Amino acid sequence: NSDDVDQVNYKTLSRFVMANTADQELTILMGAIALACKATARACRKAGIANLFGLAGEQNTSGDDQKKLDVLSNDIFVNALLNCHACAVLVSEENEDPIIVPPSMQGKYCVAFDPLDGSSNIDCNVSTGTIFGVYEKTIPGPGTVDDILRKGKDLVVAGYCMYGAATELVICFQGRGVHRFALDPSIGEFIHTHANVKFPADGGKKIYSANEGNSGLWDEPCQRAVAHFKSGDKPYALRYVGSMVSDVHRTLLYGGVFIYPADKKSPGGKLRVLYEGFPMAMIVEAAGGVASTGLFNGKIHRMMDLEPKGVHERCPVILGSERDVNLVLGFYDTAA
Ligand code: AHM
Ligand code: MG
Numbered sequence: 421n422s423d424d425v426d427q428v429n430y431k432t433l434s435r436f437v438m439a440n441t442a443d444q445e446l447t448i449l450m451g452a453i454a455l456a457c458k459a460t461a462r463a464c465r466k467a468g469i470a471n472l473f474g475l476a477g478e479q480n481t482s483g484d485d486q487k488k489l490d491v492l493s494n495d496i497f498v499n500a501l502l503n504c505h506a507c508a509v510l511v512s513e514e515n516e517d518p519i520i521v522p523p524s525m526q527g528k529y530c531v532a533f534d535p536l537d538g539s540s541n542i543d544c545n546v547s548t549g550t551i552f553g554v555y556e557k558t559i560p561g562p563g564t565v566d567d568i569l570r571k572g573k574d575l576v577v578a579g580y581c582m583y584g585a586a587t588e589l590v591i592c593f594q595g596r597g598v599h600r601f602a603l604d605p606s607i608g609e610f611i612h613t614h615a616n617v618k619f620p621a622d623g624g625k626k627i628y629s630a631n632e633g634n635s636g637l638w639d640e641p642c643q644r645a646v647a648h649f650k651s652g653d654k655p656y657a658l659r660y661v662g663s664m665v666s667d668v669h670r671t672l673l674y675g676g677v678f679i680y681p682a683d684k685k686s687p688g689g690k691l692r693v694l695y696e697g698f699p700m701a702m703i704v705e706a707a708g709g710v711a712s713t714g715l716f717n718g719k720i721h722r723m724m725d726l727e728p729k730g731v732h733e734r735c736p737v738i739l740g741s742e743r744d745v746n747l748v749l750g751f752y753d754t755a756a
Contacts, residue, residue, distance in 0.1 A: 433589065433601050433610035440593055445506045446576070449529050449554065450591075452504035454610055457550055457581040457589055459500075460493040460536065461603060464548065464583045473543045481516040481732055487542050490514055493535035493550070501531055508563030511731045513537075513695055518731055520563045529576070530555045530568040532694040532731070538663025547584035549665025553577070553699040565731065572698030572724030578706075579699060582665045590617070590669065590703060598672075598707045617672065618708045623743030624675015626656040629667045637683035639715065641751035642738075645679075648747070664691065668700050668739065672707055677740035677748060681714060689716070689736035693728045697735050710745035712738045715752050 437450045467473050467489060476491045494514040501507050502519075506527035510519040513534040521527070531554050538548040554577040557567045579591035587603035589610050598617040601610035628649045635643055649656035656676070661667050664680075671678045682689045691697055701711035701723040711723040713735050726735060738748050 430607070430609065431612040433612070436599065436601070436612050445527055445529065446554075448504050449501075449506040449527070449531075450577070452500040452506065453497075453531075453552060453579070454589065456493075456497045456500040456535075457587070457610075458603065458608060459496045460550060461581070461583050461587040463489060463492050463496070464536075464542075467542075468545075480514050482513075484539065486514065487536075487539055489542050489548075490536050490539060497533055497535045497550070507531055508557050509565065509567045511568055511694055513692060513732070516732075518565050518568065523562060526563065528557045530557060530563065532568055532698075534692070534695045537665055537696065538661070541661070541663050547582055547661060547663050547666040549580050549582045549663060549669075551580045551665060551695055551699050553579075553695060553702075568694065568731065569728055571727055572693075572701050575698060575702050578702035580665045580668070580703070582669055584666060584669075588669070590672075592703045592706045595702055595706050598703050619672060619704075619741045620675040622675075623741040626654070626744075627659050627671070627674060627676030628656045628744070629658070629660050629671060629676065629678040629740075630680065631660060631662065632658065634681075634683050634685070637685055638681045639683075641754075642679060642681040642714065642748065644751045645748040648751075664696055664700070668704070671740045672704065672709070675741045675744070677738065677744035679714075679739075679748065680737040682716065682736040686734070688734040689713075691734060691737050693723075693726055693733045693735045694731055697723050697726070697737055700737075700739060704739045708742065709740055710742050712745060712749060714738045714749065720749060720752060 437447050472488045476486045476488045478486045480486050507521050507529050508526050509530040511532040533552040553575045556576050581589045589601040592598045600614035602613045604611050667678050704711045713721040
């Protein structure tokens with residue numbers, strides 16, 4: 421039976437990667453990312469026992485207090501990526517400056533990542549995740565920041581790993597198809613569970629996901645969109661974890677819309693273009709959804725077309741099923 425087949429014929433991540441690229445360096449890089457995800461998953465699972473909850477006593481680039489697990493997961497990712505010899509430039513949410521890989525260890529890929537996203541959920545054992553985007557270097561010579569300040573549509577790989585009830589890795593190669601892998605802890609391997617994931621065809625469940633506590637500070641179209649979701653006899657459900665990976669993952673599988681708009685406190689939005697916006701935008705579009713910024717710097721942008729000028733730049737985020745993202749964007753058209 422199929423269970424027996426599954427126990428002799430493992431559809432591992434490395435097997436999938438080898439079948440989807442002839443580039444051995446990319447295969448090695450994906451191995452390093454998978455290793456770092458597994459090590460981070462283990463750290464999250466053991467955090468209570470290993471005294472890993474709480475603050476590390478430092479602040480990151482945004483002035484946020486760093487948690488012990490933020491620091492540990494960042495060290496895990498930086499070490500794995502440096503030592504796989506496949507990278508030239510690394511950008512992490514937790515490091516103010518890009519890390520330029522020394523020539524003796526340099527490869528041709530550049531990785532932007534948020535090692536442990538969803539900081540506010542770390543200490544109460546709610547799902548967190550890693551988000552990453554991989555570019556291939558196009559300019560010859562040592563790595564520079566220009567190798568990674570690129571549009572989202574140039575990504576070679578977009579992915580996230582969710583540290584939830586199960587550890588799940590979702591990846592997309594060059595916008596082609598979205599694939600889900602679940603960590604089988606008994607063999608320590610990511611196993612391919614779902615190919616070519618798509619949003620539910622009809623837009624799926626009617627769910628909106630936003631930190632509505634900030635709604636008084638949003639622009640008027642977002643306020644009206646959410647008022648619309650709540651109106652009538654069959655209002656939308658509100659679901660908001662507060663970890664982007666979990667909120668986007670649910671949106672992808674069930675449908676609906678995730679919004680983190682600009683607000684009066686943060687006029688550029690909260691989420692980061694390179695390692696939050698772009699990878700999620702590529703995955704969402706490849707799954708048949710829409711990823712937009714809403715009105716941002718005078719115009720509504722397809723998120724993947726943004727051209728970041730700084731590695732920690734932010735943007736507003738409206739993403740999800742075509743039905744619901746277009747519904748939100750429609751309120752910009754009708755704005756006076
Ligand atoms: P972080 O990188 O400091 O964890 O912030 C990003 C997180 C996202 O995961 C999530 O979508 C958002 O911040 C939640 O923000 P808020 O707490 O303002 O709702
Ligand atoms: Mg983050």
